[in-house]
Amino acid sequence: MIRAGVVGATGYAGAEIAALLMGHPQAELVWAGSRSFAGHPLSEVYGNLRGISGLVCIDDDTETLRRDILRLAEDVDVIFTATPQGASSSLVTEELLEKVKVIDLSADFRFADTGVYEQWYGIRHGAPTLVKQAVYGLSELMREEIRHTRLLANPGCFTTCAILTVYPLIKEGLVDPNTLIIDALSGVSGAGRGAKIASLFCEVNENVKAYGVTSHRHTPEIEEQLGKAAGRALTLQFTPHLVPMNRGILVTGYAELAAADGSGLCGAAAARAGVLPQEETLRAVYEKYYGGEHFIRLLPGDDLPETRFVEGSNDVDINFRIDSRTGRVVMLGALDNLVKGAAGQAVQNMNIMFGLPESSGLELVPRFP
Structure with missing residues (x-):
């Protein structure tokens, strides 16, 4: 034990x-x-x-x-x-x-x-x-390093969802990372248990608000890890929002697609030239990175991630849409901020560090409703 x-x-x-x-x-x-x-x-x-x-x-x-x-x-x-x-x-x-x-x-x-x-x-x-x-503990992306460390930095909840959602397309050069914008919605438990006026029921209920605009502390964490994936430093726009629910994070990332023909065109220019990568190409890339992962569920077809379907679990739901009009891809991910976004990933990393099956103690069926 x-x-x-x-x-x-x-x-x-x-x-x-x-x-x-x-x-x-x-x-x-x-x-x-x-x-x-x-x-x-x-x-x-x-x-x-x-x-x-x-x-x-x-x-x-x-x-x-x-x-x-x-x-x-x-x-x-x-x-x-x-x-x-x-x-x-x-x-x-x-x-x-x-x-x-x-x-x-x-x-x-x-x-x-x-x-x-x-x-x-x-x-x-x-x-x-x-x-x-110290090893940055994004379990699915740093597995080998995690196995051998004695000091692990468990990622933040927003960062876990954001990085996993957009990483494959950044890593494979299918989007221009300089055009990346990430919006995120979080439940109130993400603010912690301490008594704060902004977290009181009457302040949160029946309301949605942006916070940490241009200054949220998870921004440089996302930039550092995605910059490693891109092979160069990058700067992105990240805006979190607080929504009146207990748990959950939904991330929506936007970026211009790179032309499939190597012409260097991106976004709307690639769309006008008819050289955008096809959905099959992008899906194959996500399958390459996550197809065998226990806790990442690549949703089929038109199914889009929803926080209610990952609540109480260590799962991450991911899907994307290509906007052929703007030449952008919209990438979406959802997770439970207290499980995969914090405690669940910490236990998953413990399992890796001690040579146990990653799913040990984490076979948690999402609860609904």
């Missing part, structure tokens, strides 16, 4: 990890940390765990953890850190990594350049010397 500890186990993502580990046939949740509910049973904080978990939350205040983390590491094989930005980089040390593997759900180890992290998050990085050994 893999023995696991969770820092931040009473936040939405941390609680989802805890619940998944309780149902995992080859893992055991040994301890669960909470700053706000230290000393309280986890099942008291989350009533859905009544009769399932008898764990009492330990104190994971940052100062307490700095003192106790090496001792806590003696009891586990992996630690999940579902913490605010800046906390993990103040806790993770070389000494800790010699004892235990760490899967971090914050942004602290997602960027190759700590300067980018510090610019977008406004926080000084606490462990810049460890960044180079």
Whole structure:
């Protein structure tokens, strides 16, 4: 059995990890940390765990953890850190990594350049010397690197959905990456469990709003990973929106298609010249990358992704449409932001890191309605 500890186990993502580990046939949740509910049973904080978990939350205040983390590491094989930005980089040390593997759900180890992290998050990085050994944990795209790492940066929810949705066409050069625009819709749980005015029922209900316009922190994360796919740095437009639902992310990406004849034409010019790639070509590319993936469902024909059909699962639904009038492709993806967008992918990465089947503990049928 893999023995696991969770820092931040009473936040939405941390609680989802805890619940998944309780149902995992080859893992055991040994301890669960909470700053706000230290000393309280986890099942008291989350009533859905009544009769399932008898764990009492330990104190994971940052100062307490700095003192106790090496001792806590003696009891586990992996630690999940579902913490605010800046906390993990103040806790993770070389000494800790010699004892235990760490899967971090914050942004602290997602960027190759700590300067980018510090610019977008406004926080000084606490462990810049460890960044180079961290692996960006997009399970389907970084599988081999994940197998051999001891420090994993679990991707953000928007980034997971956005990157998986557009990656194949960027990687194969079928679109002009400089024309890429990504819109995304997210449920309220993506904002976390903390009390915020913007997340109150009366503020969210019967309303849709854009936020983080031109400044959302997932933008450079998406740019960095898709830039690697394109083989060059890229700049894109990313706009998230908050919608009144508990869970789910729907991404819509737009980009100009590159001409199929190698002429260099793109978009409307390629459409006017009649040299746009055909749907069969694009579908074959998606099949090439995702056809054998357990958690990515390439939807057929006219079926388009919907958040309700992935809720509660580790699945990602993807499809696309070619707009022959504008010469663009519209790429769509949907996932559950707390499962594949956070906890589920973290457990999937744990499975890879410890040589288990990726689907272990994650055979979750989407719940509907």
